[in-house]
Structures are given as C-alpha cells and as structure tokens.
Amino acid sequence: MDISQIRFASRYDGISGSAIREIFKMLAVPGMISFAGGNPSPASFPxxxxxxxxxxxxxxxxxxxxxxxxxxxxxxxxxxxxxxxxxxxxxxxxxxxxxxxxxxxxxxxxxxxxxxxxxxxxxxxxxxxxxxxxxxxxxxxxxxxxxxxxxxxxxxxxxxxxxxxxxxxxxxxxxxxxxxxxxxxxxxxxxxxxxxxxxxxxxxxxxxxxxxxxxxxxxxxxxxxxxxxxxxxxxxxxxxxxxxxxxxxxxxxxxxxxxxxxxxxxxxxxxxxxxxxxxxxxxxxxRLMPHLNEICKAYGEQCSTMLSLLGGCGGIKSFTKPQGGLFIWAELQDDMNALDLLKICVENKVAYVPGTHFFEGGGHLNTLRLNFSMSDVGTIKRGMEKINDVFTKAAK
Amino acid sequence: MDISQIRFASRYDGISGSAIREIFKMLAVPGMISFAGGNPSPASFPxxxxxxxxxxxxxxxxxxxxxxxxxxxxxxxxxxxxxxxxxxxxxxxxxxxxxxxxxxxxxxxxxxxxxxxxxxxxxxxxxxxxxxxxxxxxxxxxxxxxxxxxxxxxxxxxxxxxxxxxxxxxxxxxxxxxxxxxxxxxxxxxxxxxxxxxxxxxxxxxxxxxxxxxxxxxxxxxxxxxxxxxxxxxxxxxxxxxxxxxxxxxxxxxxxxxxxxxxxxxxxxxxxxxxxxxxxxxxxxxRLMPHLNEICKAYGEQCSTMLSLLGGCGGIKSFTKPQGGLFIWAELQDDMNALDLLKICVENKVAYVPGTHFFEGGGHLNTLRLNFSMSDVGTIKRGMEKINDVFTKAAK
Structure with a gap:
C-alpha cells in the first residue's frame, strides 16, 4: 500500500483549507497594496x-x-x-x-x-x-x-x-x-x-x-x-x-x-x-487603555479615509459605515463579479477579499471585504485610486 | 430549560478528566514528597x-x-x-x-x-x-x-x-x-x-x-x-x-x-x-547540548539513587531499570494494592501514581509509577524510606 492512498477521517470531506490563506500567498509580491488581510497594523505592536x-x-x-x-x-x-x-x-x-x-x-x-x-x-x-x-x-x-x-x-x-x-x-x-x-x-x-x-x-x-x-x-x-x-x-x-x-x-x-x-x-x-x-x-x-487610545487614533483616520473614498468609487452600489474594527463591506452593482475583478486588481497591485468566501454556500459574487488597518492613509489613497480605476471600467 | 441540563457531545460520554490531575490536587500540601508528577525539575530551566x-x-x-x-x-x-x-x-x-x-x-x-x-x-x-x-x-x-x-x-x-x-x-x-x-x-x-x-x-x-x-x-x-x-x-x-x-x-x-x-x-x-x-x-x-549534559548529570544521580533504594524496598516484586527519562515502574507483590497504599503514603507525606491509571481498562492494581526528576537525592532518600515503611508493613 502507498501512503498517498490512506483514508482520512470523514470530518475532512469537502475541507480544503482556508481560501483566504490561498489569496494571501498570491499577494506576497513587492509593491502590492493589500486591503485583503485581517491583521492588526504592525505599528500597533508595543x-x-x-x-x-x-x-x-x-x-x-x-x-x-x-x-x-x-x-x-x-x-x-x-x-x-x-x-x-x-x-x-x-x-x-x-x-x-x-x-x-x-x-x-x-x-x-x-x-x-x-x-x-x-x-x-x-x-x-x-x-x-x-x-x-x-x-x-x-x-x-x-x-x-x-x-x-x-x-x-x-x-x-x-x-x-x-x-x-x-x-x-x-x-x-x-x-x-x-x-x-x-x-x-x-x-x-x-x-x-x-x-x-x-x-x-x-x-x-x-x-x-x-x-x-x-x-x-x-x-x-x-x-x-x-x-x-x-x-x-x-x-x-x-x-x-x-x-x-x-x-x-x-x-x-x-x-x-x-x-x-x-x-x-x-x-x-x-x-x-x-x-x-x-x-x-x-x-x-x-497599559491597555492608553495603548488603545493611541492605536484607535491611527485606525480611525485610516477608516474615515477609506470610507470617504468609497463614496466616490465607481461600480460600488453600497457599503457599510463601521464605527470601529478593521473592515468595511461593499456591494458592487449586481452584474459585477468581485472574484473576477480581484484578478485584474491584483495585476494592478491592489487586493481585497471577495465576499463570496464568507457566505455559507458561496454566492453573493458582487460583494467584497476591505481592510484598512494594514495600510497608512497615503497607501489607502493610492490603493483606492487603483480600485476605482478597475471598478469604474468594469461598471461601464 | 436550565443550562445545567444541556446535552454535551457524545465524545464526552465516559470522559471525566485526568485522574492524575486529581491526584496532584491532593498533593498540594506542605512537606509532601511527590514522586507522582511527570514534570522536569525547575532547577533544569535555563x-x-x-x-x-x-x-x-x-x-x-x-x-x-x-x-x-x-x-x-x-x-x-x-x-x-x-x-x-x-x-x-x-x-x-x-x-x-x-x-x-x-x-x-x-x-x-x-x-x-x-x-x-x-x-x-x-x-x-x-x-x-x-x-x-x-x-x-x-x-x-x-x-x-x-x-x-x-x-x-x-x-x-x-x-x-x-x-x-x-x-x-x-x-x-x-x-x-x-x-x-x-x-x-x-x-x-x-x-x-x-x-x-x-x-x-x-x-x-x-x-x-x-x-x-x-x-x-x-x-x-x-x-x-x-x-x-x-x-x-x-x-x-x-x-x-x-x-x-x-x-x-x-x-x-x-x-x-x-x-x-x-x-x-x-x-x-x-x-x-x-x-x-x-x-x-x-x-x-x-545551547541545547551543553544544557542536556548538565541536566542529565543531576537526573542520572537521582535515578540511580532511587533504583538502588528500590532494590531494598519492602513489598516490591520487580522494577524497571531505565537508562534515562523521568520514570521507574514497580510491581508490588500480587496481593498488594497500590491504590489503597497511596492513601497511607499520602498520610505519611509521600506520593506516587498507581499504575492502574495507565492501563486501558484499568486493573494491574499492584503496579505504580515513580518519578525521580522533581526530587533531589536527599529528598529521594527520605521519600523512599517512608515508602519502604508503608510497603514493608503492608507486605506482612
């Protein structure tokens, strides 16, 4: 018998590892602006x-x-x-x-x-x-x-x-x-x-x-x-x-x-x-409360920058306005596909996570998740400009 | 419905937590000489x-x-x-x-x-x-x-x-x-x-x-x-x-x-x-190899001290002679019960783990595990003297 043929426990049927983690591997190239991750900013670590x-x-x-x-x-x-x-x-x-x-x-x-x-x-x-x-x-x-x-x-x-x-x-x-x-x-x-x-x-x-x-x-x-x-x-x-x-x-x-x-x-x-x-x-x-005050100041600016740019971004039908956290959720126009558009975005060195991965049963192809904690305000501006270019073209 | 009545997953049927961990709680009293644990010596930590x-x-x-x-x-x-x-x-x-x-x-x-x-x-x-x-x-x-x-x-x-x-x-x-x-x-x-x-x-x-x-x-x-x-x-x-x-x-x-x-x-x-x-x-x-040389020297003395004292210990039918590790295993005379004797030992401020806990299905009541890593040579001598007293009486 060959070990490559062993039977795994049935709990693994249909499990293939995290789709998001596979996206992250694709993003490990120089110059990539990633709104895909869910990490806190390294600048926030004491x-x-x-x-x-x-x-x-x-x-x-x-x-x-x-x-x-x-x-x-x-x-x-x-x-x-x-x-x-x-x-x-x-x-x-x-x-x-x-x-x-x-x-x-x-x-x-x-x-x-x-x-x-x-x-x-x-x-x-x-x-x-x-x-x-x-x-x-x-x-x-x-x-x-x-x-x-x-x-x-x-x-x-x-x-x-x-x-x-x-x-x-x-x-x-x-x-x-x-x-x-x-x-x-x-x-x-x-x-x-x-x-x-x-x-x-x-x-x-x-x-x-x-x-x-x-x-x-x-x-x-x-x-x-x-x-x-x-x-x-x-x-x-x-x-x-x-x-x-x-x-x-x-x-x-x-x-x-x-x-x-x-x-x-x-x-x-x-x-x-x-x-x-x-x-x-x-x-x-x-030490926690003073630390929180400091990191929330930076994150808050990043969040409001991204929110204001989303307001003018092509192809976007709606988006959430969170008062905290790390993520904004956006819906594209109904016929747009965030999975396909991610490929074009990645070629243009910007990334997000297609929303479909977060739904049990998939679907919802016009949704996406944007993270603002890992990018400073300048990077958010440059990244959102790239996204705006891609989405505006696709929306035509 | 009362939360104390919730059903747990069937994997917990018959599971009650580690019996050894319950023994350890019993041993947290001043003056106890414990050969029960499986811990490395704190003296060995760099x-x-x-x-x-x-x-x-x-x-x-x-x-x-x-x-x-x-x-x-x-x-x-x-x-x-x-x-x-x-x-x-x-x-x-x-x-x-x-x-x-x-x-x-x-x-x-x-x-x-x-x-x-x-x-x-x-x-x-x-x-x-x-x-x-x-x-x-x-x-x-x-x-x-x-x-x-x-x-x-x-x-x-x-x-x-x-x-x-x-x-x-x-x-x-x-x-x-x-x-x-x-x-x-x-x-x-x-x-x-x-x-x-x-x-x-x-x-x-x-x-x-x-x-x-x-x-x-x-x-x-x-x-x-x-x-x-x-x-x-x-x-x-x-x-x-x-x-x-x-x-x-x-x-x-x-x-x-x-x-x-x-x-x-x-x-x-x-x-x-x-x-x-x-x-x-x-x-x-x-750093590991020099560290090992140092800790093995101390552990080796503790091990050989316990082995030599087991040789003259009452009630013991046989015991293993390990060349390393943390444990010695002993068998008492067939009619002796290491579970019962543990209670008397604990009253006399010395402890081991009854061997029965390590067997699937229990039994083997005349067996015990002794640890030598957590006690220095002097403590091993005092502890083994207490055990010898209890086992010798029980063997009569």
Missing amino acids: EQELAEIAKDQLLKNGKTLLQYGATEGYGPLLESLSAYVEERFGFKASPKEILPTTGSTQGMDLLCKALIDPGDKIVIENPTFLGNMQCMHLYQAQLIPAPCDEEGIETDALEEIFRTEHPRFLYVIPTFQNPTGKTLPLERRKKIAALAAEYGVIVAEDDPYRDLRYTGEELPSIKSFDKEGWVVFLGSFSKVISPGLRVGFMCAEPGLLRKCTIGKQSTDVHTALLNQAIVDTYLREG | EQELAEIAKDQLLKNGKTLLQYGATEGYGPLLESLSAYVEERFGFKASPKEILPTTGSTQGMDLLCKALIDPGDKIVIENPTFLGNMQCMHLYQAQLIPAPCDEEGIETDALEEIFRTEHPRFLYVIPTFQNPTGKTLPLERRKKIAALAAEYGVIVAEDDPYRDLRYTGEELPSIKSFDKEGWVVFLGSFSKVISPGLRVGFMCAEPGLLRKCTIGKQSTDVHTALLNQAIVDTYLREG
Whole structure:
C-alpha cells in the first residue's frame, strides 16, 4: 500500500483549507497594496514594552512560567481577566467562569468539541468569519445562516430558527463584525440574550474588535444581559495587543467551561505561561487603555479615509459605515463579479477579499471585504485610486 | 430549560478528566514528597538565558513575532528543526515535512483529527501515557492494547493485530517510556517500521525523553528506518528546555502533514511566534547540548539513587531499570494494592501514581509509577524510606 492512498477521517470531506490563506500567498509580491488581510497594523505592536515585560517575568518568575501549568489557566491572569471583563464588557465572571485559550480560535474549537456531534446545527450570521466556519465544518456541524439586514441578525427570524431547528448554538460577532463591520444594536443584543434562555440555545458571542472603536458610543455585550449562563463570551487580545502571542479567553457557565477545560487538557495542556504572564502584566499595569487610545487614533483616520473614498468609487452600489474594527463591506452593482475583478486588481497591485468566501454556500459574487488597518492613509489613497480605476471600467 | 441540563457531545460520554490531575490536587500540601508528577525539575530551566533571548528576539524581530504567522510554522524554526532531527534522531525532514505544534500533545490531537472516525482502532502500549489515551477517547477511537514484555511491544503479537484488526495507527513511546521507563530495542524498532509499511498502518512515534539518557548507548528512532513515510514523529522540548513554553513539533509525510496543518488552522491558527523564536534561537546558538549534559548529570544521580533504594524496598516484586527519562515502574507483590497504599503514603507525606491509571481498562492494581526528576537525592532518600515503611508493613 502507498501512503498517498490512506483514508482520512470523514470530518475532512469537502475541507480544503482556508481560501483566504490561498489569496494571501498570491499577494506576497513587492509593491502590492493589500486591503485583503485581517491583521492588526504592525505599528500597533508595543514590542519594546513586551520585551521588557517578557524578560522581567522570566527573571522574576521563570521557574513557574517555564514549568507545566494548570489547564484552568495562570492564576494572576484569571484575576486580571475577571477585572477586565467587568470593566470593559459589563459582566461579572469569577476565575471559575474564565478559561484562557490559545487565541480565541481555540475557544470556538473547544466549544464545538463540547457541544457538537456530526449533523448538529449551528446558527451563523451570513456572511461570517471564515476561520470559525471551517472549525464548525471540521466538527461536521450543519450551518444555518440567519437572515441579516443592515444592523445584523434579524431577531424575529432568529426566533423562528430557534423554535423550529433546535440548534446547539448561535455564533455571533456583535461589534464591528468580520467581514461586514456591522454592529448589532442594543435592543437586538437584549433580545438575543432573552431568546437564548427562552429556547435553551447557547450563544457564542465573539467580540475581538470591540475595543477598536473610533466614533459613536459603546454598547453593552450580549453576555451582560445573560442571567442564566446561556451566553459564552469569546475574548481575544489579538487585535489590541498582539495576535502572535496567541492569548485569548472564554467566559462560560462552570459546567460547560469544565467540558471545555477537559477538551483543552488533551489539545495543548495549557496556554503557554509566559504568554499568559505577558498579557496579565500588560493588563495589571494599566497599559491597555492608553495603548488603545493611541492605536484607535491611527485606525480611525485610516477608516474615515477609506470610507470617504468609497463614496466616490465607481461600480460600488453600497457599503457599510463601521464605527470601529478593521473592515468595511461593499456591494458592487449586481452584474459585477468581485472574484473576477480581484484578478485584474491584483495585476494592478491592489487586493481585497471577495465576499463570496464568507457566505455559507458561496454566492453573493458582487460583494467584497476591505481592510484598512494594514495600510497608512497615503497607501489607502493610492490603493483606492487603483480600485476605482478597475471598478469604474468594469461598471461601464 | 436550565443550562445545567444541556446535552454535551457524545465524545464526552465516559470522559471525566485526568485522574492524575486529581491526584496532584491532593498533593498540594506542605512537606509532601511527590514522586507522582511527570514534570522536569525547575532547577533544569535555563530562565536567565531564555529571558535574554525573549527580550532580544522581541526587540530585533518584534514586528514579525507579534503579528499573525503561518500555520505551517516560523521559517527559522523549521530550518533549525530540520537540522536538529537529522543530528539527533537520524532522519531527514525538509521544512515541508515538519509542523511546529503547541506542545507535542497537539501533535497527537491533530493526528487523531486527521485519521480517526468514531470506532476506528488505535493500537497502544499497555500501560501508556494517560494524556494521549484521553485524547484518543475524545475522538471516540477504540484502543487496542498490544502485549508488552520487559522490552516493550512484542512485535509478533503486533503483526497479528495489524493483520486482523486493521488499526488506523500505532501509538508508541520507544525510549524511556511513560510510565514504564522501558526502551524498545533496535530490532523491534526496525521491525515496527517494516510492519507499518507492510500493513499500511501509521506509526506515531512519541519520543520526548530520548535526550535524557544517563547510561547506555543511544538507539536510532523508528522513523530513521521508515522509507515510505508511514512513521509520524512527535517531538517535544518540554522535557529538555521548558514545558511552559508549549513548543513541540511533528514530522510526517507531506500529504498527512497537510491535513494536520488544516486541522491546526482552526484550532489555534499557529503556535505562538515568540515561543517558536525562543526555541529556534536556543537550538541555533548550540545551547541545547551543553544544557542536556548538565541536566542529565543531576537526573542520572537521582535515578540511580532511587533504583538502588528500590532494590531494598519492602513489598516490591520487580522494577524497571531505565537508562534515562523521568520514570521507574514497580510491581508490588500480587496481593498488594497500590491504590489503597497511596492513601497511607499520602498520610505519611509521600506520593506516587498507581499504575492502574495507565492501563486501558484499568486493573494491574499492584503496579505504580515513580518519578525521580522533581526530587533531589536527599529528598529521594527520605521519600523512599517512608515508602519502604508503608510497603514493608503492608507486605506482612
């Protein structure tokens, strides 16, 4: 027998790896202006502070940080996270309701592991974050797209889905959603928390962009309206400190969190302690809020520059006006194809992600996602000029 | 509906978390001498070197290390690992055949994800490493224990299992096995590689203790006899640099490794880049071999002290004589019960792990695992005296 003929587990049927990651490989050429990525700006990384923190922590506390740790998390970080979620997200979580994860991606993996048998149903926003859709597909879940309007999930339609489909959970990115940049309004947040309890459906609230707000008023998290533990909060430091450190966290009802903790034991035992200690120190020393003020200033200018240029861009039928986050979502005229136009754009050294990749079942060929965090204002102007040229020609 | 009544995924049926971790909680009292753990000695951690490396890497290369990285791994580490496995493990692996993992525990998780549908068969040594048994159970595999003698897996019996049971893979810890300390001899290593190719069965070779050799001659890895890619090598730096950093790696045939890489995309995206860069620097600057010489000297004395005291210990029928690693395995007289005796030992402030936990299906109540890495020579003497007292009384 030849090893190239081995049978893989059935969870891989139809899975081919991230389409977006394949696009990124195509973009690794000099001079490319990429609005495709979802990365935070390297300019936002506080590497000098983190270098000092890493060294200090290892010198002061190395014997602990280099040893095996508890799956349940590094004690000091659990304390910092408990204070952080109360201050920033408006809900209380004791250390027993918090699990540090190796990026919030792991939170979704552990939640699927805890809840999903093949064929079980998960309700998603459509479009939504591709990486977590792939995670759900690997658990052989059936993904049910919820109808969305310009403010996000329509809660009447959601109730009907809860009532008739009995999903295991709802996956929602309520603030500056990826890929659309939309933010779910207050009343819908309350309603989703109420529906979760009424129908006994877990809500996975993924809120990594929330702290990147450039205009408008903060909204309470869905979890802050959760009385009985139906909402699982997935938190991340990837967009506000560093994605390379791979530190996120989840907050959940203790029984459910225990299953996630057991799942994590045999996945990576625990999240690296040095990385947990770095994030703990950053939070504990009050460094996050001043850092956020600084990065939001730059991101805000980039966002408003792109929004103003989209207003005059050829071929564009409509686009979202996010008050924060990393992404703007645009619709081309109905007969235009963002997949085909990407090829012409890439020849002209500018790129975005076609929106079709973010929809369960594809389609929506006239949509695209634009990222503004990775390009400075000048680059955004040059890139949008190129896009305007390509789209204007195609619209004729 | 009350959230305490939610249904969890069927993979959790019969899973209750690690029994060993529950024992560890019981041992967190002052004055306890624990031979129960499997941790490397904190004295072995090079925290001052790592503090300098972490700081330097973040200052020189922070913009890269703090950004998202490729799931496939940090380029410089892939090069270092390629050189490392050729030098230390005697096989060639190009960067395309290597995947850095978040501890080698993640390697087993990704391998099960790639290969195991519920009910699929995995052949294990019996006893074997508890953490990976839990991982296999969470993938709903059927575990088939292979007969083992004093040198490890009996290859004639293994061939019969391969022929009749068609397992998806064999899991083997060939060097200073956990929990037994046994080392598989050369001929059996060759034979396992040959059987894998003949019957088309993947072999997962987990070799984290290999570099901790105190006496005797090194043996080639099973993977070094693998011509066609049937052997997957799981490597770890947890026992030789630091477990808290959570950096391991797997080497596999590119088609299989690709499935593991896709699985990793939606598990933790990539292993933290700072941690990959720290291990890369440590290897690249030639720090590992001098460090190993130093820690093996101390561990070797601890090992020989415990072995000599076991020779005169009451109640002991036999024990293994490992040439390296972290563990010694002992059998009590047939009517003695290591589970019951642990309670008396803990009252006397000394602890081990009852062997029954390491067997699929339990039983073997007269066996135990002793760790010598976490206690200095004086502590080993005091602890073994306490154990001798308890076992001698029980043997009467």
